[in-house]
Amino acid sequence: MNQRVAIYARVSTDDQSLEPQLHDLREYCRARGWQPTEYLDQGITGARDSRPGWNACWDAIQKRKVKVLVVHALDRIGRSLHHLVRIIQHFSDNHLTLVSYRENIDLSTPAGRMLAGIFSVLAEYERSIISERTKAGMRAARAQGKQIGNPKGHFDAERAAALRAKGWGQIRIARKLGVGVGRVNRWVHGRQAMHEAPL
Numbered sequence: 001m002n003q004r005v006a007i008y009a010r011v012s013t014d015d016q017s018l019e020p021q022l023h024d025l026r027e028y029c030r031a032r033g034w035q036p037t038e039y040l041d042q043g044i045t046g047a048r049d050s051r052p053g054w055n056a057c058w059d060a061i062q063k064r065k066v067k068v069l070v071v072h073a074l075d076r077i078g079r080s081l082h083h084l085v086r087i088i089q090h091f092s093d094n095h096l097t098l099v100s101y102r103e104n105i106d107l108s109t110p111a112g113r114m115l116a117g118i119f120s121v122l123a124e125y126e127r128s129i130i131s132e133r134t135k136a137g138m139r140a141a142r143a144q145g146k147q148i149g150n151p152k153g154h155f156d157a158e159r160a161a162a163l164r165a166k167g168w169g170q171i172r173i174a175r176k177l178g179v180g181v182g183r184v185n186r187w188v189h190g191r192q193a194m195h196e197a198p199l
Contacts, residue, residue: 004067005029005036008057010076014043021072024101028070036070045078061096073102081122088116155179160187 007029009021018040029036039057054077060066069091071077076085088107091098097108106112156177163173170184177184 004065006057006060006066006069007033008038008039008054008069008071008077009040009045010051010053012043012045016043018042021076025070025072028099028101034068037066056085061090064094066096067095068099070099070101074100074105082117083118085122088119090118155183155187157187160184164188181184 007022009018009023009025011018011021021052022038022040025036037060039053039060041051041053042053044053056071057066061069061164073085077087085190088098090096091107092113097106098112099106105115107116160173165177168176171181174181
């Protein structure tokens with residue numbers, strides 16, 4: 001078990017210290033006879049997608065090198081409620097244990113599993129609210145005569161032909177012209193069909 005316990009700690013700014021979190025988490029693990037591996041992020045906000053310490057920790061969790069993860073608080077790991085629920089769901093589905101020291105949460109207990117269910121309901125509620133607001137905004141924009149979505153960009157066929165003659169592929173041409181790859185593909189196929197048509 002000792003080889004499969006991990007601590008994750010994070011602070012958002014460089015002038016903050018990880019030591020208060022680590023002191024509590026190390027004591028918690030020591031009381032249970034655990035010798036955890038530590039994954040740390042210093043000066044990295046939780047909203048960032050790339051957090052080296054967390055990325056390494058998550059990789060170990062997915063590879064089953066970690067069976068128990070101990071954090072100081074749930075906000076140390078989740079970028080958002082939805083992201084946090086996905087993490088909790090992964091632990092629940094794979095019979096892993098997530099412990100939050102400050103909130104006194106242990107997902108291996110019945111109370112912890114109940115809380116995981118509540119988080120899931122809240123995340124679904126959040127998604128439905130965001131979806132409804134988005135739809136309401138689109139309806140209001142249409143009522144005011146505004147165009148929804150990106151307008152179709154002008155497609156410069158002559159320039160595309162010149163780039164094609166240089167051996168450029170569709171993706172590269174699309175990026176250069178600022179249009180979708182599908183638009184370039186249709187143009188290429190149209191040219192081929194025209195050239196292959198019988199006289």
